[in-house]
Amino acid sequence: MQTLELLNQTLNTNDAVMLYFSAPTCNVCHALKPKLTEAIMENFPSFVIESIDISETPEIASHFTVFTIPTVLIFFQGREFLRKSRHMSVGEVVEDIRRPYTLMVES
Secondary structure: OOOHHHHHHHHHHOOEEEEEEEOOOOHHHHHHHHHHHHHHHHHOOOOEEEEEEOOOOHHHHHHOOOOOOOEEEEEEOOEEEEEEEOOOOHHHHHHHHHHHHHHHHHO
């Protein structure tokens, strides 16, 4: 089971992190997650991806101010860069993070 402390450690020790918030009852969450995960790993191999089940750990969702699912949070060097909720496409998320990711990896 995930804890806020473990997530914060992940955010502080990795340059690129995606947090994926979902719940077992969310059909959209289950359809989107494998496609998004595959696209992120294919395009941005140094990303760390963490999945958070808000029904098991509502305190984590609350800490990150997540009130709807699915929600994707992208962090670069410990800072939130992108937040997408509900209606998002895989291509849109990939394009939104391509440039900052490339700049970060090259520096």
